[in-house]
Amino acid sequence: MKNIKILFILLIATLFGCSDDLLNKEPLSDVTEDNFFTKASDLQLYTNGFYRMLPSISIYNGDNRAGNILETTLSEEMRSARTIPTTGGGWDWGYLRDINYFLENYQRGDDAAAIAHYGGVARFFRAYFYFDKLKRFGAVPYYDYTIDPDDEESLQKPRDSRQFIVDKILEDLDIAIEDLNEEQQTYTVTKYTALALKSRVGLYEGIYEKYRGISGYETYLQASIDASEELMNNSPYGVYSSGNPNTDYLNLFNEHDVNGAEVIMSREFTRDIDVTHNVNYYTTTSSYGRPGMPKDLVNTYLNADGTRFTDQPNYNQIFFTEEVANRDPRLSQTIRTPGYTRKGQTQELPPNLGATVTGYQIIKYVTEPQYDTNEQSITDLPIFRFGEILLNFAEAKAELGTATQADIDNSINLLRDRVAMPHLSITEVNNDPDPYMQDQYPQVNGSNNGLILEIRRERRIELYMENFFWDDIVRWEAGQFITRPLRGLYVPGPGEYDFEGDGDTDVVFYEGDAPGNQVEGIQYLRLGSDVYLSANNLIDPQPNFNNRSFDENRDYLYPIPRIELQLNPNLEQNPGWE
Incomplete structure (x- = not known):
């Protein structure tokens, strides 16, 4: 049985690549448990299979779970439409068995450095799994x-306690941090990757417990701070900047190869071995989801001078060209705004309203048009990056009540420096919390609420389309956020509109019959069928789902499949799913 298992792992690993070294390996028929885990190459070969656990396209489309990306179809989470599966549903333990099997057998050789490193890799992935x-x-x-x-x-073992599991995760990560190679590798696990995961885990659990009144949360927030500070002070990573605030954020994500100056670990994509994704197709075609940024997020981008866009009267009734002008430069590097050109081209393009349900067309990760067909994109996708670490650090410090201006200058303000935005001042934001943000997160209170709200603003903007927002909603216990109205850009009514500010018509909204003598290059959209408007003339991307609910007792967790409850009578179903 064990020989068969090793053969299977070897065969899987060869699917991911091979080299001349394989020609010198023992025949597969001679591989046994006793002679396999003896060389560094054996340990590497086995642990290569663990990388299949890492996310792929959910990195760029996972934000749809919490409505941070809106598409033609709302997620089950947004519609409160999840059901209890019979099997599957994420209750898969195969990887854990592979990891534990490795950790029971990997110390057979005499290469101490390899044993330490690959043992650290396995512990990283066990922590990631749990x-x-x-x-x-x-x-x-x-x-x-x-x-x-x-x-x-x-x-038939029952659940262990939540804190026991988190403590075991952190225990594995601490050992991994000690044993993993200390090198800059963007596609494989290193000491820095383990530190990044510890930063993420500590923040998640600390905030999850704090907002649910669970004692001991401070320990986890401090673990996040410690890991973050180690990366901030003793790693080769930093905030990528070439000194151009109008392109640096965009270019961090639209290069074919990962930017190792900031990205700690990424998922590699290349045509060389036909490993691709479809982010160009996803964001540019009218037949594949039509993803768009929601207006409530557009509203949170500050003005370029640091003032709040939503402080002005009638901020929801401002036409697109004026709405996006003089804002935080990350807005024009995340969605199409006037002056946008495709990578490698010079023609300025308005947003394609046929390719986005909100009117705010996403450009993050989008590369040259030659990659626009389905499954042709090769942009590497970030899994851990230094920008997240800075945000984790700032939030953990703010929630503990220990954040100083120096802490914010060494974290949030480094991200703002990249795009030449004014610095965040703790005194100013705590003296004058943003009422728009407070309305979004009413559970944030206390003397530090202004700072916490600003960090949430920064996090949602900086990490947009990197699949963090659902986890953030859960740990903040902010489920009611996703029941808010879903809206897009402002359309005054039928008429001709210039979305580029160049004096030419780009879009015609009409009622009734389509206009005759249509001009090539102009988008014609019928109100009431192609586009629906709310009562205050905002695009309504989901007119059939304006009344949604979120069950606070149930919806933060997913249900355990029915068959698992039958197989293990000591398991209890999650609350609300009984």
């Missing part, structure tokens, strides 16, 4: 050993 389960299901049974099929006691 963090994923914790976020999805809450407390689950914890296993750090392989289970014999006849071990009924283990197979």
Whole structure:
């Protein structure tokens, strides 16, 4: 049985690439448990299979779960339409068995450095595995050993406590940090990757527990701070900047190869081995989801002078060209605004309203037009980057009440420096909290609420389209946020509109029959069918879902599949899913 397992891992690994070294390996028929885990190449080959756990296209489209990206179809989470699956549903433990099997066998050789490093890789992935389960299901049974099929006691084990699981995750990460190679590698796990995961785990759990009144949350926030500070002070990473605030944020994400100055770990995509994705197709075509940024996020981008866009009267009734002018430069580097050109081209393009349900067409990760067809994009996608670490650090410090202006200058304000935005001042924002942000997150209160709200603003903008927002909503216990009205850009009514500010008509909105003698290059959209407007003339991308609900007792977690509850009578279903 174990020989078969090793053969399977070897065969899987060869699918991901091979080299001349394979010609010198022992015949597969001679591989046994005793002679396999003896060389560094064996350990590398086995642990290569763990990388399949890492996310892929959910990095760029996962924000749709919480409505941070709106599409033609709302997610089940947004519609409160999740059901209890019979099987599957994320309750998959195969990777854990592979990891535990490795950790029970990997110390057979005499290459101490390789044993330490690849043991660290396995512990990183066990921590990653359990963090994923914790976020999805809450407390689950914890296993750090392989289970014999006849071990009924283990197979019917009840959940361990939530804090026990988090402590085991952090224990694995601390060992991994100690043992992993200290090098700058963007596609494989290193000490810095483990520090980044520890920063993320500590923040997630600390905030999750704080907003639910669970004692001991401070320990986890401090763990996040410690890991973040180690990366901030003793790593080769920083905030990428070439000194051009109008393009640096955009260019961080639209290069074919990952930018290793800021990205700690990414998912690699290349045509060389036909590993691609479809972000260009996703964001530019009218037949694949039509993703768009929601207006409530557009509203949170500050003006370029640091003042709040939503402080002005009638901020929701400002036409597009004026709305996006003189804003935080990250807005024009995330959605199409006047002056936008495709990478490698000079023609200025208005937003294609046929390719976005909100009118705010996303450009993050988008590269040259030659990659626009389905499954042709090769942009590497970030999994951990230094910008997130700075945001984790700032939020953990703010929630603990220990943030100083120096802390903010060394975190949030470094991100603002990249785009030449004015610095955040703790005194100013705490003396005058943003009422628009306070309305979005009413559970934030206390003397530090202005700072916490500003960090949430910064996090949502900086990490947009990197699949953080659902997890943020969960840990903030802010589920009611996703029941808010879904809106797009402002359309005064039928008529001809210039979306580029160059005096030429780009879009015609009409009622009734389509205009005759249509001009090539102009978009014609019928109100009431192609585009729906709300009562105050904002695009309504989901007119059938204006009344949505979120069950505070149920919807932060996912249901355990029915068959698992039958197989293990000691498992209890998550609250509200009984």
